[in-house]
Amino acid sequence: MTGTTTVDATMNSFRILERLVASDEALGVTELAADVGLSKGVVHTHLNTLAELGYVTKRDRKYLASMGLLALGEDVRSHLGVFTAARRHVDNLARVTGEVSTLFVEEDGVGICVYMAHGSNDWTPEYACGTRIPLHVTAPGKAMLASLGRERVADILDERGLDAQTAETITDRNVLRGELRTIRENGISFCREEQSAGVIGVGTSIALTERAPAAAIGVCGPSSRLTGRYLEEDITGQVISTAKSIQVDLTR
């Protein structure tokens, strides 16, 4: 059925863990057992295991996800060359534009926001670091697609499709192909409410060495503020020069 086999106990542990992670209050064994469909006894054993591993904490007879989970993500991120090189530049991009600035990488044909820096403008997208977002709906995602080989893009589109996230999402392959060509020519990509209504983004890819995954940076914000020359000249210019700075650091 699943092709190859999996470890049931591990899946159960993660179901419990993910349930805790999604909750903003401590949960009891009985409630968790009902949620994941296991007996109270086993759930308790799993919780005990996760607690011993440091990923779950017990606060007066109830369990909650531990902040130790942050270390896992931070660790995997710190081993990503492009992140260590780009972080301060993305921070700076957020500082000079005042807008949310992001670093994305491609993984398994989807985009993952690896880092997000907030500018002085108090706004935040509805996705967070680690969220998987289809490549064709964001500016950095399209920039990464444009930087990939033609056959790789075809594979990704075959596997992932072009689902619509909003009314503006590009769902036609030929339209997308045309846009990728434009992106390659201009070295910049835009996302006009294709991922989320009311949100506009700008992005550009970061050329990487072999072996490394595709990567891109971006700036995004409410469409009410990101308009006209501010968007198409000021911000675009800052994004491009930031990408150049990152590349300089990367090839050192």
Next chain:
Amino acid sequence: MTGTTTVDATMNSFRILERLVASDEALGVTELAADVGLSKGVVHTHLNTLAELGYVTKRDRKYLASMGLLALGEDVRSHLGVFTAARRHVDNLARVTGEVSTLFVEEDGVGICVYMAHGSNDWTPEYACGTRIPLHVTAPGKAMLASLGRERVADILDERGLDAQTAETITDRNVLRGELRTIRENGISFCREEQSAGVIGVGTSIALTERAPAAAIGVCGPSSRLTGRYLEEDITGQVISTAKSIQVDLTR
């Protein structure tokens, strides 16, 4: 002798996952099997399970930790009230001081750095978000200890001890108790190379509602730069006023 029972398969899965997370290159089944002491066959099954869950990726016959792990940490963090309230203030603290600014919470008697913002000065501590750090060796940690009840502090010291991290670490209970009193009086704590040689920190606790864990913010940097009035007046003042801003947001 683990007292209660644990799920072996889960522990094995996490041993494999943690090994991958700690590596900055893709690892093969054979190497992983040797590292964790399991047969190639099971390791393969575990990897397949973790891949299906989205925490591991396969890049040409080798496995590596997925960026999807970031989502777990980000999720648990976003459910932490003090983080959502404090983030932009900590960002701002880093902006105005130019130094690394952090948010810590207490969990199971240790401090965990929940958020770190970098200022314009290019420096970073050797710990990252998610790292567990003994409370008695950092400025925010001591601030949290000072904000806890006397009996709670005794419990923590009994359980965790006062291990020396550097030559400057406070290892004597009475000395620490005296310092905590001073911290309570002044509303500010300092860490002078007690956690890491050459690193100085300032911190202050954030008063929280019931139920919530202790929390504190801090600023840290190289001892060569953080000295004299800059440290004891400028930065200290910014830390205290930032904490006040956070409390205002929290009690809304």
Next chain:
DNA sequence: GAAATTGTTTTTCAGAGCAGAACGACGGCC
């Protein structure tokens, strides 16, 4: 092109994971 190495699958079986029941510790209610 052969040989060695590595990822994947298969086989086999001890014991681990799971359900269900029993136990015990809180917390509320009268």
Next chain:
DNA sequence: GGCCGTCGTTCTGCTCTGAAAAACAATTTC
């Protein structure tokens, strides 16, 4: 303050799974 309901924890079997070993397949190496 004592009884009762509820929830976390432990216990008891039973089943089926997770794990070792070996066979197999797909690579890489020489």
